[in-house]
Amino acid sequence: MNHLEALDAYFTSKREEHLNELKDFLRIPSISALSEHKEDMQKAAEWLKDSFKNAGLENLSIDETDGHPVVYGDWLHAEGKPTILFYGHYDVQPVDPLNLWESGPFDPEVRDNKLYARGASDDKGQVFMHIKAVEALMNENGSLPVNVKFIIEGEEEVGSPNLEKYIEENKEKLAADIIIISDTGMYGPGKPAICYGLRGLAGVQIDVKGAKGDLHSGIYGGGVQNPIHAISEILASFHDQEGTISVEGFYNDVRPLADEEREAYRALNFDEEALKEEIGVNELFGEKGYSYLEQTWTRPTLEVNGVFGGFSGEGIKTVLPSEAGAKITCRLVPDQDPEDIVKKLRAHIEKHKPAGVTVTVTEFDKGKPFITPFDHPAIQAAGKSYEKVYNVPTAFTRMGGSIPIVAAFDEILNLPVVLMGFGLSSENFHAPNEHFHLENFDKGLRVIGDYYYELAGFSKEDLRK
Template sequence: MTEQIKSYLKENRDTHLKELTDWLAVPSVSALPEHKEDVRKGAQWIADELSKIGMNNIEIYETDGHPVVYADWLKAEGKPTVLVYGHYDVQPVDPLELWETPPYEATIRDNKLYARGASDDKGQTFMHLKVLQAILETEGTLPLNFKFCIEGEEEIGSPSLPKFIENNKELLEADVIVISDTGMLDRGKPAICYGLRGMCAMQVDVTGPNSDLHSGLYGGAVQNPLHAITELLQSFRDDNGRILIDGFYDNVQELTEKEREAFRALPLTEEALKQQLGVTELTGEEGYSHIERTWARPTLEHNGIWGGFQGEGIKTVIPAEAHAKISCRLVPNQEPDEIIEKVKAHIEKHKPVGIDVKVTLFDKGAPYVTPFDHPAIQAAARSYEKVYGVPTAFTRGGGSIPIVATFDQMLNIPVVLMGFGLSTENFHAPNEHFHLENFDKGMETLADYWFELEKSIKKEPSAL
């Protein structure tokens, strides 16, 4: 990155923040039908901005759901191509009363930008646009070719994007994908996430008698659905945190010793986590550290359980039904569909007598991992370190971004998760915010990265 680019970013900072504020004012909530037109406005805003900064071939593609915005700049002859992915949709703002300032009126306090989407993911996506604009304005050209794929359904699981990718593989063909929708290790401590867990989620409905029953008249003679569902849930794990579903661990890819050493070197202690969460002990699968359990081991969690009388006081009934929601986080080589079938088989094998069980499936997504010694990832690490002045950590994410695995499987190119958010920034919660320190340093890092990446990778022959 040249000094001219760095100066351009500093001189135009106020303008950039004003532009971002305009985008954050659009309530592009993909989950709520009443915001359908607002989501479309969000797509149009980013399309207009891509045109403004000098991108070409801009198009808003219709899908079965919300639109996908595409743009490109392909004038760096013979150079590799980067596909930048982001999303312009945001989470609902409820509960509104917990926001200190209106969620769609961006406000700066203590060098933090408060608004829905500030960190996840409008702010981080916007940074990519401004960096390319800065390079074009100062250099007149870009060191690489660029394509953009910015969708409007990430916050509802990207249901339309896999089909879009499948139908547009040639359009999206690139040498590397860069996504800024993850976080840093801590303030001033950059990190590159090289792996994500997959997931599958489902609801278990247990039904027994044809109506609620008087517990005095029928208790002891009829199966209680609440007893049955708690018995089922208890059957999933042993006392040491190991999941007891037949074949659950069959395909799990174990951590390498190099990865375990890297995790141990990170400044993430059990004591610090206990203090942060306000708990006295951590639990989990025996034989693994808390980092390994949350980043690289599969889980099965009970997310909710309900049934019977919920009001004040007591109502002595045997309920007619009971329900639970469960989710599994999956690691490389575990296939969501296979795990779902294993869970269903376990339920059928262990269900108590006198009840019926129905399983309803929800979200699912494959896990993803890229070797962290890949040249594109190492180039990102060097750029982070150059700007932040400290070594870059290599982490895995315990959560899931299903579309990352979809990109990996369909386009067969490396994905660099190069985020600038912090875990404390309340994304998905009231008072979401983005540290402007990372808005500034993040753009410097990205500006440096494109030149670093140009030196580090070569254009690959098409595999499509």
């Protein structure tokens, strides 16, 4: 029996046990953005530490930060073999609106071979798979083919504000030959993909203040600036009619898309009609001159994520509100800098600020974009492991989303990053009814286990090129 057959037998025999364990993990409401879940964050960290121990990892610790803790564990007895640093996160997004969930967000339920719960896909399910791959290899062989280090944080969903400092302070502890992250997705059902590029992020909140309090719209309307009108005017100024961002200098540092990449994306034969049906729109909209994949993988964006102000209850209230605001995020591409983009946003907002209001801009999440050569041996080896299990070629793609800490790993530890995900874009992460296709859970366990063997065939020098 070869190692892939052994892995298959092990995971088949343990499937229900593993699913029940994952459900226990998913029941913990580890929402990092909400302070009332601080104890749940600690509970999730303790759960991970116990899971590390059961898998055979050593040197376990729950490392405190200025926010939520980082959980660490390792196994370092494969002499002369490469060392893998695996990163993931145990925090999850808030669950609102709760009424749209078909089952409780923290009451895991399997329907149609999909596991429904907040965190099922992003990122607890994928973290769990790596732990179980280690456990399988330890149970089968009593050892691992490579050295491993695990670092699982609790603040990814709020921008990882404390992890960069943690990495800086623990360079020696985190020293490795490659970094593996499973917080990305596949190209489509049955279509594995290695992500070699991520967009960065810059987020701000715009607050508009008018009168000192709400005013009667009949008495004051027409003579006093309405903050909702003002915020609407600012937001409308961000794009032209064709979707191009109008902020001065916004595109200055955007790296042009290589012809080879454009050709590779065309070869994927992306089905825009199927996408429209899947998300329920009759037309796609975006920057002219670029395909949908190019727009969402390689071009920057400026999106309004929320608008607030005035009365929105049942019926009508004839009020002229004193305040209004909006939250916006920009997805950035190589070689854009989040700090520079925020400065340009501030200048644009100041230039387009209507009379009669004061405007405040508050900065939030920031993260640099990331890109790495997709011909790196560690990335190509991951593609081979996917192909053994899925029996189809692996696509090499970029991703429209952001994992802000990836660029920090790249810059601080100077290591190649392998983004091998098992989620699907249709799995509602960050939305109600988040779920994880169990087909990819099952196959992903085998892919990860095989990948450790693939990496064992490389020297450290090969992987650090």
